[in-house]
Amino acid sequence: MAEQGNDKTDQLNAEIIKLRSQKDRLLKELNAVEAQYGNLDSLYRRYFPIILEALSQDGTALGNACAQLGAAMRKKASPAKIEYIFAQIKTAMIQEDISPAAAQKKKGFFSSIRKKSSQGQSINNLRQSYHDVVNHLKSTLDKKYTKKLDAITLNLLNTEDLPDFDEVRENIFTLIFLYISETSQDREKVNAFIRDIVARIFEIEKRLASSYEHTNTLLSSNQGFESILNDEMTGIKYSSDVAESLDDLRAKISTGLSSIEKALRKKQKVDQAISRLAGKSKDSFTSGFARLKQELQAATKYTEELEKKLNEDQLTGAKNRRAYDRKIEEEMDRFLRYKTIFSLLIIDADKFKNINDTYGHAIGDRCLQEIIKRTQPLLRKSDMLARYGGEEFAVIMPETDANGATQVAEKIRQTIEKIEFLYKEETVRVTVSIGVSCAKEGDKSGTDLFERADMAVYKAKENGRNQVMAQ
Numbered sequence: 001m002a003e004q005g006n007d008k009t010d011q012l013n014a015e016i017i018k019l020r021s022q023k024d025r026l027l028k029e030l031n032a033v034e035a036q037y038g039n040l041d042s043l044y045r046r047y048f049p050i051i052l053e054a055l056s057q058d059g060t061a062l063g064n065a066c067a068q069l070g071a072a073m074r075k076k077a078s079p080a081k082i083e084y085i086f087a088q089i090k091t092a093m094i095q096e097d098i099s100p101a102a103a104q105k106k107k108g109f110f111s112s113i114r115k116k117s118s119q120g121q122s123i124n125n126l127r128q129s130y131h132d133v134v135n136h137l138k139s140t141l142d143k144k145y146t147k148k149l150d151a152i153t154l155n156l157l158n159t160e161d162l163p164d165f166d167e168v169r170e171n172i173f174t175l176i177f178l179y180i181s182e183t184s185q186d187r188e189k190v191n192a193f194i195r196d197i198v199a200r201i202f203e204i205e206k207r208l209a210s211s212y213e214h215t216n217t218l219l220s221s222n223q224g225f226e227s228i229l230n231d232e233m234t235g236i237k238y239s240s241d242v243a244e245s246l247d248d249l250r251a252k253i254s255t256g257l258s259s260i261e262k263a264l265r266k267k268q269k270v271d272q273a274i275s276r277l278a279g280k281s282k283d284s285f286t287s288g289f290a291r292l293k294q295e296l297q298a299a300t301k302y303t304e305e306l307e308k309k310l311n312e313d314q315l316t317g318a319k320n321r322r323a324y325d326r327k328i329e330e331e332m333d334r335f336l337r338y339k340t341i342f343s344l345l346i347i348d349a350d351k352f353k354n355i356n357d358t359y360g361h362a363i364g365d366r367c368l369q370e371i372i373k374r375t376q377p378l379l380r381k382s383d384m385l386a387r388y389g390g391e392e393f394a395v396i397m398p399e400t401d402a403n404g405a406t407q408v409a410e411k412i413r414q415t416i417e418k419i420e421f422l423y424k425e426e427t428v429r430v431t432v433s434i435g436v437s438c439a440k441e442g443d444k445s446g447t448d449l450f451e452r453a454d455m456a457v458y459k460a461k462e463n464g465r466n467q468v469m470a471q
Contacts, residue, residue: 328446343405
């Protein structure tokens with residue numbers, strides 16, 4: 001018992017050290033972000049007003065709004081006022097776009113912003129989403145994976161185009177598969193953690209798929225068509241002002257409409273080509289995504305099978321000692337927190353050494369298998385039957401008092417005493433002694449219940465075996 005307590009203390013101390021390390025790392029990252037934010041804020045307030053002054057020289061509504069923003073930033077105006085001025089700038093920019101002359105005048109600056117803003121925002125959002133996933137992995141996985149996660153973070157910071165995120169996703173999945181194969185932790189908790197991470201990645205990729213690429217190309221096509229349309233409409237308006245006759249006006253208008261029709265057909269072809277390319281890219285993305293999903297399902301199935309093997313006794317098919325230790329700890333936690341009672345049965349085969357010595361280990365193994373086979377149908381789904389060691393078995397019965405557990409134990413005893421084998425025309429019988437204990441006030445761990453049940457087994461054997469005793 002003392003050794004078990006020391007092991008538990010060592011595990012808790014190791015977990016505390018791990019959490020403290022994670023906390024220190026996160027605090028360092030927070031300090032770095034705050035310092036970076038302070039530096040950026042200082043730079044913005046120092047240089048942004050200078051840029052705004054250059055934009056405010058033309059005397060337009062946009063220029064005036066830029067001048068107001070520069071002055072407000074110098075005076076460290078309130079966020080509400082800054083937001084109000086930004087709204088004015090947005091309105092001025094929209095009005096500027098309505099005028100062809102103004103649009104041409106600002107083409108070098110604002111058109112480049114419009115061109116990059118959509119994709120830039122998508123990349124920033126995608127980068128932040130993946131960064132959150134990596135941080136979650138850092139806060140959960142062991143330190144040995146830190147270097148790989150740092151490499152993924154560095155790669156993430158260098159991503160500039162949407163296709164670059166394919167490599168980021170692949171690296172994260174590769175790390176997940178590596179973790180699955182190397183970890184020795186509770187497989188149920190591992191599966192839950194993996195499902196959470198993958199669900200996050202799937203959500204990110206679904207958002208990406210819904211607005212996948214080609215937006216800028218389509219925007220360029222629309223802008224080109226709109227430019228031709230504006231030029232031709234301006235030409236038609238000019239022709240109506242200078243035409244010498246109605247026939248002359250009709251000819252000029254016909255020419256303008258012909259140009260518009262050609263531009264429209266060209267735009268339709270471009271849009272169709274873009275649509276086909278978008279469909280092809282989406283199909284490629286979907287197939288790659290489906291492949292990753294299949295790999296994940298295979299990995300999940302592998303972990304589930306491994307979990308089953310790790311918790312199952314290979315000879316009898318019952319749960320093993322590892323599964324018993326985890327279950328008894330869970331039930332004890334429930335009892336200590338909510339006072340939910342549970343009972344424990346210890347089943348010990350009588351004179352099992354004599355059976356092995358007389359008839360051989362093959363018959364002994366068959367006796368153990370029959371004990372499990374006959375006992376399992378008498379239990380509920382919530383009960384757990386485990387091979388504790390050798391010829392000794394344990395049954396954990398949640399929400400069951402001592403009387404209920406004793407009744408079940410008696411049914412098990414009566415069922416097993418009917419087991420008979422023929423060995424070289426000799427009948428081999430097996431019986432069991434069963435000890436029963438129930439959680440009670442003062443119990444601190446599952447060991448308390450086990451010791452009482454084990455003592456009850458000892459008394460049952462002293463009284464002649466093939467009995468049920470409660471302690």
